[in-house]
Amino acid sequence: MPQRILSLVVLCVVCALPISAFQKPTRSAHAGAHPAATLSPQITAIVRQISAANIKSDIEKLVSFKTRQTLSDPQSDTVGIGAARRWIKSEFDRYSQDAGGRLQVSFDEYTQPPGPRNHDPVQVVNVVGILPGEQPESRDRMYVVSGHYDSRNSDTFDAKGIAPGADDDASGTAAVMEMARVMSKYKFDATLVFLAVAGEEQGLYGSTHWAKTAKEKHLDIEGMITNDIIGSSRAEDGHIDNHHVRLFAEGIPPLAQMSEDLRTLARTGGDNDTPTIELGRKIKETAAKYVPGMDVTLIYRRDRYLRGGDHSPFLDEGYPAVRMTEPNEIYQHQHQDVRKVDGVQYGDLPEFDDFNYIAQVTRVNAAALASLALAPATPQNVQVDTVKLENDTSLRWDANKEPDLLGYKVVWREDAQPFWQHEKFVGNVTSYTVKNLSKDNYIFGVEAVSKNGNSSPAVYPKPYRPAAGTRR
Numbered sequence: 001m002p003q004r005i006l007s008l009v010v011l012c013v014v015c016a017l018p019i020s021a022f023q024k025p026t027r028s029a030h031a032g033a034h035p036a037a038t039l040s041p042q043i044t045a046i047v048r049q050i051s052a053a054n055i056k057s058d059i060e061k062l063v064s065f066k067t068r069q070t071l072s073d074p075q076s077d078t079v080g081i082g083a084a085r086r087w088i089k090s091e092f093d094r095y096s097q098d099a100g101g102r103l104q105v106s107f108d109e110y111t112q113p114p115g116p117r118n119h120d121p122v123q124v125v126n127v128v129g130i131l132p133g134e135q136p137e138s139r140d141r142m143y144v145v146s147g148h149y150d151s152r153n154s155d156t157f158d159a160k161g162i163a164p165g166a167d168d169d170a171s172g173t174a175a176v177m178e179m180a181r182v183m184s185k186y187k188f189d190a191t192l193v194f195l196a197v198a199g200e201e202q203g204l205y206g207s208t209h210w211a212k213t214a215k216e217k218h219l220d221i222e223g224m225i226t227n228d229i230i231g232s233s234r235a236e237d238g239h240i241d242n243h244h245v246r247l248f249a250e251g252i253p254p255l256a257q258m259s260e261d262l263r264t265l266a267r268t269g270g271d272n273d274t275p276t277i278e279l280g281r282k283i284k285e286t287a288a289k290y291v292p293g294m295d296v297t298l299i300y301r302r303d304r305y306l307r308g309g310d311h312s313p314f315l316d317e318g319y320p321a322v323r324m325t326e327p328n329e330i331y332q333h334q335h336q337d338v339r340k341v342d343g344v345q346y347g348d349l350p351e352f353d354d355f356n357y358i359a360q361v362t363r364v365n366a367a368a369l370a371s372l373a374l375a376p377a378t379p380q381n382v383q384v385d386t387v388k389l390e391n392d393t394s395l396r397w398d399a400n401k402e403p404d405l406l407g408y409k410v411v412w413r414e415d416a417q418p419f420w421q422h423e424k425f426v427g428n429v430t431s432y433t434v435k436n437l438s439k440d441n442y443i444f445g446v447e448a449v450s451k452n453g454n455s456s457p458a459v460y461p462k463p464y465r466p467a468a469g470t471r472r
Helices: 003-016 041-049 052-063 081-098 170-183 205-216 260-267 275-290 312-316 355-374
Strands: 104-112 122-131 141-148 191-197 220-227 244-249 295-299 321-325 339-341 344-346 383-385 393-396 405-414 422-427 431-434 442-450 462-464
Touching (some): 041 275, 041 355, 052 081, 052 170, 052 355, 081 104, 081 122, 081 170, 104 205, 122 170, 122 205, 141 170, 141 205, 141 355, 170 191, 170 220, 170 355, 191 205, 191 355, 205 312, 220 355, 244 355, 275 295, 275 321, 275 355, 321 355, 405 431
Parallel strands (some): 220 321, 244 295
Antiparallel strands (some): 104 122, 122 191, 339 344, 383 393, 405 422
């Protein structure tokens, strides 16, 4: 083949690749870097045990309740939201029994006052499974994963019509159930919370209540993932994309009044380095290690236009929280009465789910949660020295308290790059100077690393300039 034609063919192939193909989170290791950790046997085992067959069975069971609309019958044993939540809890109870009682299962319930989508008070019930952390220094740190088990059809108030909700959101609920089943058999340093919430379609009721209660209790939630509409790999034009999942991660929130921390973040160019975006980066990085062939497409916004999810109340309470959703949505299969019009099938039916794809998304979740719960907490009080004009970058932070801490990594990237490009393991120290790299030219962060090779999300540094005559 002539060289010119060969070059043209190569160019065409490259141009045909999706943008995400050029967004792999790769890092170059610099002198003194901690060698790339081998894959964790525990995380690898968890990923392998996620079962598409179990997920299919759980989704079909959820659909069998005919409707799971929040206002539907709470008393029936076969139809409505009451039957659905009691079945979910019975499954959580079974997982706990298989795990020696370590998964703490309960109903979290309250009465929702009348509102725009419920004319009368309604009992909203979340199903909760808590897997306490095993390391005393990490036990209070929590990671939450959720799916909403309620469903709806075209009429928000229709509590009796068929509302299968196979994708929205039996898919996310089944993912959470499968994670609870598998992960409850393993031990983690930090605490994991598996949530099946209700009232999402009426106004994020269940998740709002749980997030507000968590804030009132001063719970240390360092990361939250909601899985909502993760069931289909097919796009509206018919093409299949079973190698991507969208992850929505908000940057600086649009608040009427910014906190001092947010103002500092914006003032120093850290718009894309909020704790939520750093959580998203870590999820993407972990997925690349443990679920090859499955790419997390990171989108720096809270959610899709005109839509909302159960991560939003956690964001509103100040917790890092992200949403996972299938790459392409077919709207005739969402929030629609089951019917056929001109040969076109409407409604959220199981036949439109791709159970193998859901299992892959579940593996991404499980790998990320396991890695986070086995890693140290994010470093605290991370600062960059702004004492004098210099071409080096000096960073400092407080020491972590975990006994299995190995040390810290300094990571950096060019300002226009979406992912960390470089890293250097600097040992178990609380300060480090990166020579000949200016803080004016690069974005820096610090991660904590455990002896088992898992690392925390990065923390963006605040500027540090001591008052005259003082030095930290």
